[in-house]
Amino acid sequence: MSLITTPNLRDPDAAYAALLATHKGLSEAEAHALNARLVLILMNHLGDGPEFAEALKLAREAAAA
């Protein structure tokens, strides 16, 4: 299996809103800290197979674009 990069959310707008809502009322530093925890939680869920390496690569490359 490889990293899913095609749309995979049942309700993209609701998922995005949930992500924002989780950050509500947080300072920028607190939001960064939350995101770091979230990344770790999702990293564990995803596992450290090839999908993880692909995700890291995509995240890094998207900034360069």
Add this chain to the structure above:
Amino acid sequence: MPYDYRPFPYVAPPGLTAPEPRHKVVIVGAGPIGLALAIDLAQYGVASVVLDDNNVVSVGSRAICWSKRSLEILDRLGVGQRCVEKGVIWKVGRTLHREDEVWTFDLQPDPGHKMPAFVNLQQYYVEEYLVARALELSPLIDLRWKNKVMAVEVGGHAALTVETPDGTYRLEAEHVVACEGARSAVRGMLGLDFDGELFEERFLIADIEMTGDFPSERRFWFEPPFHAGQSALLHKQPDNIYRIDLQLGWDADPETEKTPERVIPRIEKAVGHKDFRLDWVSVYTFQCRRLAKFVHGPVMFCGDSAHVVSPFGARGGNGGLQDVDALGWRLAVVAKGADAGILQAYDRERQHGADENLLNSSRTTRFMSPAPGAERLFRDAVLALAGKAAFARPLVNSGRLSRPCVYPLAGPDDPALPVGARPGAVAPDAPLDNGWLIDRLGREVVVLAIGQLAPKVAGVKTVDLPVTPELQARYLGGAAQAVYLIRPDQIVAARWVTASPGAVNKAADDIWRGA
């Protein structure tokens, strides 16, 4: 009770009055590594001269955690039992973040080994025992205190200029092993680069004497209430001595931090009372570096002179003893006339070992002392999650304790046999009716046959054993029988379910070719 540092006697060396004949082996440095190497060589019948610029054992506890593998090596050198008897045995490591416990490990849940997972013992005791053993092996070991190496010339052999209280003399040797620690003078004299990272972090290390009731376990705190924002480590040692390591941060001035006025209040906060005596204090700067190569013609590097790591993980002293283990038997045959090419195998294998130690210890340092920004963000995130979610606990890194590396050996292997005893790994210990397997292996090449008779090969010792539950689990797995070829350093070289004498013979030859 404070340790009684008794100076060893200086004796004027013969070289001051008349040129000495060229020696086979000169070892520079009588720290744990130089002493262990001299003993190993002497047990193979090879003489050495050991030079040390000082005349006492290590001042301060320094390396304190000795791993099971180190204890096995020390046992072969004749001091393992003393170390275990004197040492504090511990198995539990506790990691705390602020007030909460986040992660606990229990080492060696697997019984049936002669040696415990770790003992804590001050480096000065280990050196004391090694010196006593080396003196037993005199005159094969010629220990010279207050002999400082000032210069080295290298050609087909090496010539050293040595300074003593009575003047300077010259000493020639076919092989020089530099075991003079992290500030190796020989390394500097040969102009060799020492590459790697210097971490911008300092730790205060103190030995204190107190009759507290701390259990014999390792305790590591991230951001403890008694030392805001930093980290701390507490370890029990023999004689009611405790070792405390306190992270200072890079801005701290080491000289000020070492003063009792600064140290004592910090320790009071760590242990929660004033009822202790300060025994030794030092400030330690992290480094993770190594030489590109450990063998340079007639000069070899072993221990801290070849590589230095941060202390968390106990990879300094333990890694150095593994160097000795890989070098001793090879240098012994070269000193007796074998081709020096076999020393390249020492170089190759211990570079591999050093890289593993450096990798582990730089990862630990990154976690303990994260750079501002993303490193800090993720470190804090791991600690915040570790108390709440089990998945985050293995990410907490307060030191991955030293384990012997598995050398990448290409010897014959049968994948049906258990992975823990694959070629390149230390042959696992197991209880036997009349002792321990580890005592039947090593010092020479051994063919170990389990559940069958060993194929007979000229010049190779055989050990035939019936199947026991431990041997089944550690050496056979699903197979009914196996043949293992084991090197003098107790490393598995090759293994088969069934082996012909020809195959064993070829693999044994490969050991001596340094393959």
